[in-house]
Amino acid sequence: MNCKEEAIALMHKYLDDHLTQTEEKKLRMHLQACQECQTHFHELKRTISLVKSSSPVSAPQGFTSNVMANLPKQKKRNHYTK
Amino acid sequence: METVIKEKIKQIKKGNQAAFEDVVSFYQNKVYQICFRMIGNAHEAEDLAQEAFIRAYTNIDRFDERRKFSTWLYRIATNLTIDRIRKKKPDYFLDAEVKGTEGLSMYSQIAADQALPEEEVESLELQTYIHKEILALPPKYRSVIVLRFLDELSLQEIAEVLEIPVGTVKTRIHRGRETLRKRLRHV
Secondary structure (H helix, E strand, C coil), rough: CHHHHHHHHHHHHHHHHCCCHHHHHHHHHHHHHHHHHHHHHHHHHHHHHHHCCCCCCCCCCCHHHHHHHHHCCCCCCCCCCC | HHHHHHHEEEEEEEECCCCHHHHHHHHHHHHHHHHHHHCCCHHHCCCCCCCCHHHHHHHHHHHHCCCHHHHHHHHHHHHHHHHHHHCCHHHHHHHHHHHHHHHHHHHHHHHHCCCCHHHHCCHHHHHHHHHHHHCCCCCHHHHHHHHHHHHCCHHHHHHHHHHHHHHHHHHHHHHHHHHHHHHHHHC
16 A cells, blocks of 8 residues: 555545445555654544644633623614504 | 524514524534634634624524524535635734633633543643644635534535635535644644
8 A cells, every 4th residue: 555645545534434334454454564654643533632632622701791781782673562 | 403593583573682592502612612713813713703603693684594503504604704814814824823722721711620531631832732733724714614513514515604615615525634634643
């Protein structure tokens, strides 16, 4: 297998959850034989976990009330007349 | 939740402004996170996220209720943010990337109470480094990486948010992932 083209493409397909069973088998066999690709694959998986685990961001305090205060005036009004 | 949001949107369309408050409250962190990770600094992110909600409100009649509201809302937020990135002058842009770390101390404190999936990211320095590396990506890769890994959207959803083909989303994710791999491999 051509590492640069085929194997790396399969790694990305794997990471996108789009690998067929045949392709997965092919990738697995290649990884067992190729140290360089094994490292590459490991680095890719680690990159994703690093990016994913960077802490979640929360909107600042009072965000919702600020948005509500800045909305244009209501165009329509609800009339509760009977 | 999608059903509750749908109901709220019907009320907003009828003119009930107060119903919008729950929608903002529910999506505020998601929208803010997209803006913050793409623009890099807390102040501008707040400004952009607010603008996104205001635009969603004023254009609510144009929202097709058969579709997913979050996709539509995220599209407004990413478009606004991408526009802002484009308008930035290069020198100011570099400056903003350095300033991009200012929001980190604040949310790191919030996150400190929660268990992190990986011990290694407990350090603020590493979080700052990752944040900067995401910001260093060209905007078209940055948007897909943020939507995919920080918001965990599917490839199909990302394609709908950014209005690009799924194939393009894949290519951008692959390139973005390779770029980040090179930058983060020695961390």
